[in-house]
Amino acid sequence: MDKRLKELIDKSHRIVFFGGAGVSTESGIPDFRSEKGLYNAQEKYGYNPETMLSHSFYMRHNKLFYKYYKENLIYPDAVPGNAHRTLAYLEEIGKLRAVVTQNIDNLHQMAGSKKVFQLHGSVDRNYCESCGRFYDLDYIMNEENCEDGVPKCSCGGRIKPDVVLYEESLDEDVISGAVKAISEADLLIIGGTSLAVYPAAGLIDYFRGDNLVLINKTHTPRDSMATLAIYDSIGKVMGLDEYTCY
Ligand SMILES: [Zn+2]
Numbered sequence: 323m324d325k326r327l328k329e330l331i332d333k334s335h336r337i338v339f340f341g342g343a344g345v346s347t348e349s350g351i352p353d354f355r356s357e358k359g360l361y362n363a364q365e366k367y368g369y370n371p372e373t374m375l376s377h378s379f380y381m382r383h384n385k386l387f388y389k390y391y392k393e394n395l396i397y398p399d400a401v402p403g404n405a406h407r408t409l410a411y412l413e414e415i416g417k418l419r420a421v422v423t424q425n426i427d428n429l430h431q432m433a434g435s436k437k438v439f440q441l442h443g444s445v446d447r448n449y450c451e452s453c454g455r456f457y458d459l460d461y462i463m464n465e466e467n468c469e470d471g472v473p474k475c476s477c478g479g480r481i482k483p484d485v486v487l488y489e490e491s492l493d494e495d496v497i498s499g500a501v502k503a504i505s506e507a508d509l510l511i512i513g514g515t516s517l518a519v520y521p522a523a524g525l526i527d528y529f530r531g532d533n534l535v536l537i538n539k540t541h542t543p544r545d546s547m548a549t550l551a552i553y554d555s556i557g558k559v560m561g562l563d564e565y566t567c568y
Contacts, residue, residue: 323408324559326550327511330533334509337418339409340526341556344514344538346425348403348557354394355519363390376488384480388471391483395426396445396463402433404557405513410434411562420503424519426485439500441492441525443485452479492521504528513537513556517544 331337343353353359354371363371367390373379374390402410410433412418420437421430426445430438448457455475462473462481473481486492504510508531516538517523526534526544533549536542537559545551552559 323561324552324554327535327537327552327559330509330535330550331412331417334533335417336507336531337412337509337511338420338422338503338507339418340422340504340510340512340515341405342424342513342515342517342519344556345403345405345423346400346427346429347514348405348555349397349400349427349429351397351400351425351427351429352394359394363394372488377490380482380487384472385470388468388473392463392471395485396459397427398459398463400427400429402429404562405560406430406433406435408560408562413437419507420500422500422503422525424515437503439496439503441486441496441500443483443493445483445485447484448473448481449484450475450477450479451482453477457481497525500525501528505530507531509533509535511535511537512542512544513560515542516540517542 343355347353360370363369363374367374367386374387380387406429409418409421409430413435420439421435422439422441423430424441426440426442428444428446446459448462449455453475461467467473475481504525505528507529510526510529510531512526512535534547536545536548536551537554537556539553539555
């Protein structure tokens with residue numbers, strides 16, 4: 323782990339981590355908003371990702387939505403990386419209060435994190451639009467439960483992923499939990515995000531603590547506010563082995 327970051331962690335007790343796509347790319351989950359993601363989507367499906375992941379597109383082009391969603395947002399074999407494991411460890415030893423993430427994978431929970439606010443929902447939760455019954459990811463990925471790739475409930479209703487699509491609002495309970503954690507934090511670590519996606523990125527305005535750390539490969543609009551800004555891969559900066567051995 324980066325030595326300067328470790329010093330800040332050592333003197334903090336209410337750490338909150340706010341993460342974006344860069345945390346998951348190190349586990350092999352590509353960022354669909356990246357240049358390559360945008361290009362591939364346009365080439366293969368004829369639309370950009372933000373269009374295909376919008377509520378109106380889901381309603382109008384359900385089959386194509388699911389084709390893009392299953393082929394580009396689901397990575398059942400992905401495993402947690404360094405940052406995921408370090409954050410779970412910091413929670414376990416009582417230093418970290420919560421993880422707030424824009425990612426819809428479940429890698430933080432897989433690593434052992436308990437308090438995770440998933441601002442954009444989770445691919446692991448899916449519900450029937452008719453009767454409300456919940457289904458896991460395995461169910462909707464099993465083609466036997468689908469008609470033309472669209473998962474169906476036992477009642478015949480259509481199943482929707484519990485992820486926040488463009489044009490949809492964030493879950494109020496998730497937001498208020500994230501705001502509370504951020505406003506009470508003494509150290510906020512922001513990692514793997516360029517802070518470009520609103521309203522999620524606006525949540526960091528609630529931070530009133532002592533130290534703000536930014537870890538991202540490129541500059542962000544908030545760099546000047548940071549106690550420490552590190553331009554590197556998050557897995558390298560937040561390695562657990564070096565934390566315990568250092
Ligand atoms: Zn149903």
